Amino acid sequence: MGSTERTKQYLDYKGITKYKFCNDLGFSNKFLDNSSNMGTDKACKILHHFPELNSEWLLTGNGPMLKENTTDIVVMNTNRKTIDSIHLNQEIPLYDLEAVAGLKELFKSGKPQRVLDTIKIPNLPKCDGAISVTGDSMYPLLKSGDIILYKETEFENIFFGEMYLLSVKLNDWEEYITVKYVQKSDQGQEFVRLVSQNSHHQPKDIHISQISALALIKASIRINTMM
Structure with missing residues (x-):
């Protein structure tokens, strides 16, 4: 064979x-x-x-x-003029996103009952939290079930071309949480383009007012196990 x-x-x-x-x-x-x-x-x-x-x-x-059970940890490439400070030791909370009303509420509260566990990885940039990925928009870079570690930020501090965790409002009562590359839009400064790694997902331009929460992805964890 x-x-x-x-x-x-x-x-x-x-x-x-x-x-x-x-x-x-x-x-x-x-x-x-x-x-x-x-x-x-x-x-x-x-x-x-x-x-x-x-x-x-x-x-x-x-x-x-x-392979035998392995864990792959990827620190996202940050070819920016600023350099992230490295923390020798930090304890990063792994949140249960399904237990909160949305990403904005999670960033505001961070209540202990929403923490599933904590993650300790040395020599990582400062991270505010971690959640599990769902969906395939960033496949194969990220797979459903991977864990992403993020740093909360504001739109004014955005680095175009980087990967972000976002909460996007569809209307007054509905929003969705996604992971995308955030790029400049051809529609003007009040818009951004959300781009997937998966070529089956088309880029989408949205108004910046639709972004209710934003976090820069610092690293990802993938656990490979024997089935």
């Missing part, structure tokens, strides 16, 4: 269609029709896209399909 056949075995295990796999990774629809070993560049792209996949198993067939 070649590495292409093992890739199909993994996709069957995860319930991922061949079409979605090829579309997400930019491969030809006939890529999986070849039963031989794939090139190194293709294998590296697959392993980057599916971090739980065991590279030794994919390339040689040896060992388990999935």
